[in-house]
Structure formats: C-alpha cells, structure tokens
Amino acid sequence: MPDLKNIHKIYFIGIGGIGMSALARYFRLQGKTVSGYDRAETTLTRTLIEEGIPVSYIDDPATIPKDVQLVVYTPAIPEGHQGLNYYREHRFEFMKRSEVLGLITENSLNVCVAGTHGKTTISTMIAHILRDSGMGSNAFLGGISANYNTNFWSHENNICVVEADEYDRSFLKLHPDIAVISSMDADHLDIYGTGEAVKEAFIAFSKKIKSGGTLVQKHGLPIPKPAGDIEQLSYHLTDGNADIYTKNLRIQAGNYVFDVAGKEGKLSDVRLNVGGWHNVENALAAIAACRKLGLAGEKIVPALNNFRGVRRRFEYHVQGKGPVYIDDYAHHPRELEVLISSARELFPDRKLVIIFQPHLFSRTKDFADGFASVLDKADEVILLPVYPARELPIEGISSSTILNKMEMAKRQIMQKQEVLDRVRAIQPGERTVLITAGAGDIDELVKPITDLLKAK
Numbered sequence: 508m509p510d511l512k513n514i515h516k517i518y519f520i521g522i523g524g525i526g527m528s529a530l531a532r533y534f535r536l537q538g539k540t541v542s543g544y545d546r547a548e549t550t551l552t553r554t555l556i557e558e559g560i561p562v563s564y565i566d567d568p569a570t571i572p573k574d575v576q577l578v579v580y581t582p583a584i585p586e587g588h589q590g591l592n593y594y595r596e597h598r599f600e601f602m603k604r605s606e607v608l609g610l611i612t613e614n615s616l617n618v619c620v621a622g623t624h625g626k627t628t629i630s631t632m633i634a635h636i637l638r639d640s641g642m643g644s645n646a647f648l649g650g651i652s653a654n655y656n657t658n659f660w661s662h663e664n665n666i667c668v669v670e671a672d673e674y675d676r677s678f679l680k681l682h683p684d685i686a687v688i689s690s691m692d693a694d695h696l697d698i699y700g701t702g703e704a705v706k707e708a709f710i711a712f713s714k715k716i717k718s719g720g721t722l723v724q725k726h727g728l729p730i731p732k733p734a735g736d737i738e739q740l741s742y743h744l745t746d747g748n749a750d751i752y753t754k755n756l757r758i759q760a761g762n763y764v765f766d767v768a769g770k771e772g773k774l775s776d777v778r779l780n781v782g783g784w785h786n787v788e789n790a791l792a793a794i795a796a797c798r799k800l801g802l803a804g805e806k807i808v809p810a811l812n813n814f815r816g817v818r819r820r821f822e823y824h825v826q827g828k829g830p831v832y833i834d835d836y837a838h839h840p841r842e843l844e845v846l847i848s849s850a851r852e853l854f855p856d857r858k859l860v861i862i863f864q865p866h867l868f869s870r871t872k873d874f875a876d877g878f879a880s881v882l883d884k885a886d887e888v889i890l891l892p893v894y895p896a897r898e899l900p901i902e903g904i905s906s907s908t909i910l911n912k913m914e915m916a917k918r919q920i921m922q923k924q925e926v927l928d929r930v931r932a933i934q935p936g937e938r939t940v941l942i943t944a945g946a947g948d949i950d951e952l953v954k955p956i957t958d959l960l961k962a963k
Contacts, residue, residue: 523552526672532560630646679712830938858939865890894949
C-alpha cells in the first residue's frame, strides 16, 4: 500500500460518484493536485470544477494525465474503460475507493454507518450533530448535506464519520470504533448472488469493530453478539424491547416531535424537521452513536432540530396548500415502500403521484415483483426507462417488466419530456403530492418540475 503522505498527484476515475467526490475533496484540502474523469456532466461534477478540480468526460488515453502518482477508481467502472486499462498496462499505482478510505481512517476514531437503507441519512445526521455541537469530525458521506451543501468536511478532531458502502464489500476495508447497521435486505445481487450472502457480509462488517467499540443496530436484525468487549445496542421506532426507542411520537406543524427512552437514558421533546417516520428511527441510531462519543443530550437535541436533511432524501421542493413536490433517492422496493407510506402518513387526504426511474437492469430483474406491489400503493405511477449505470441491457428486462406486473389502472411509461407535460397539467390548487424517485439521472427533472409547479 502506498504512503499517502508521499502522494501529491491523484487521478479519480468515476470522480462524479458521491463517495469518490468526497475523497477528491479530501485530498484537495490536503494540498494534493486532484483531477478526474466521469462519463457525463452532472451538478456534482460542475461543483467540483468550480472548486478547482478538473473533470474530463472523454474516455481517451491521449487526454489523461501521465504524471499522476495514484489512480483511484470505483468498481462501478466497466472493464473496458480505456483510461483505467492504460494506467493498468503502464503499471501506475491504483487503488479502489474503499482501499483509500481504509487507509485514511486507519489511525482515527471512526463511526462507520452501514445498511442497505438509511446509511446516508444516519451518517449525515451524526456528522451534523458533531459539527453543530462544536465537537467536530471529518465526514465522508454518501449524499449532499442540506445544511452544508457538501458530502465532505474536515476538522482537527481525529474523529471520522464514514458512510460504509456494502457494494463490492467495500465496507470490509474500514476500521470502525462505532459501527451502525440499519438494515441488511437483499440488494446488489449482481455482486452477492443471494440475500443470505448480503447478511453474511454485514455480519463480517460487525466483526471489524475495534476492541472496546460499540455496535448500534436496528432491533431484530439477526446479528450475533460480537465477541470480546464489544457493546451491542439496538434501536427501534416503537418497540420497548429495544435498548433505544421513542415515546410520545407526534406530528406538530408537519414535523416530528418525540421522546427518547431506553437504557441509554431519556431525552424529551426531540424535534425533527425532515419528513418520514423512518427518519425518526434514523435519528435514534444517530443519537446512540453520538452519546457513545460522549456528547450530552443538551447538545444533541438542538443539533437535531437544526438538521435540514440530505439532498434527495425525502427532500421537499414545493410545499403549500396546492401541489406538494418531494424528491427521493429510493431505488429499492423497501425504500419505495417507506417513501410512499411516509407521504401517505403526512398527507392522508391528497392524491399521490409517483414518477420512478428503475436503477440497473439487474435490480429491475431481481425485484420486479416487489417494485410492482409497492408502486401499486400510489394513486398514479409514471415509470421512466431503466437507468443502466454500469450495466449493459438484459434481454427481456425493461420498465415494462415492472409495469406489466402492476394492477393499478393509472400507470404508464414516459420519457422525461412527457413527464414535464404531465406536470404542466397539474392545476394550481390541486391537492396532489408529486414524488420523483430513483438513483439514476431522474434528478435532472427536479429543477424543471419545481419551476413549473412554483410558476403556478
């Protein structure tokens, strides 16, 4: 493994990825020369360029820098990528993103947050609480914090809050002192093969906790008690058998207010100003981790009240008496189920229209039944074509695979321009909740939809 102190020029292949961009920002802050490639221009790549990190969108060995000392890549990059293969053939030093993150966090006190759902929000909550309270931390996040408009920040305090990604078993490179596991549902079956293999990987992650550390897990997850002196704490929204749970959960002016109970002590009148009951449960995990870092409740409660959420996680763009517009990253049936049920809970008397972009052909194939049954719970569903990301098409698999399994009447497949035409048809006083959901490039619709609805 290279000594990062002696590395001064770094090239990122896939720099526009949320985890990769956090690393790029970290190294630039360290005074390194950073540049990179991504397949297409996005809001994030434009932001990196504005911050002084050059980004190319051309996969051509003639255009890549030849004087870099380290090449960092994501496993989502296809094998045929010419730039990556050039660096390999010419024996450049190169590492996966997870390996670099493992090196960075080797000698720090680490809070590593894992889970097939919830990890981005929980890790961002923890990092925000530490920052807002003055304790401070380094943060490597898998989403853009709405409070700070970034997925990375640094602090002289040697604490790192890291989103622990299960894709490609990346999280097994980390060194957690406190590990959070929110969920371990079947996902990334193109990597793991079976749901059981996914669970085994999360259990392996729990065994990475350092001596004297803590495992904070969703109550009911089948994770064996860690060996040695590792503390195991469970959390749950309402189950009093968990170590940490809520009491007196209520909605006030569209926000959640609750008390925290359990073996870790009580907190009263905690206010969370982001939507979705699942985020209350996420807050319990964040509270438990921050308490284990020694932060007192009187610091945690006001910090949570100031938490504005994560971009594309139940993110409001239009609110009011007329149409409401929410955008979310949900790309798994379980995430969609939570998204839809949370919207129903907050807006029980409104029509729910969801625009969903399936992400990956393999995930569409593996979970078509689940997507169909969950989407049937909306009042109207619009599907965009599958976003392929790193994959080639799979014969016979498309958005129609989901559509044909659905039972509701108001369902159809549209292109993006047709979606905007549908939004134009929404009347100014119409009591509709419009949701865009997906992990692909559906976020390109957010601004035009917002502008259309606000113009009404």
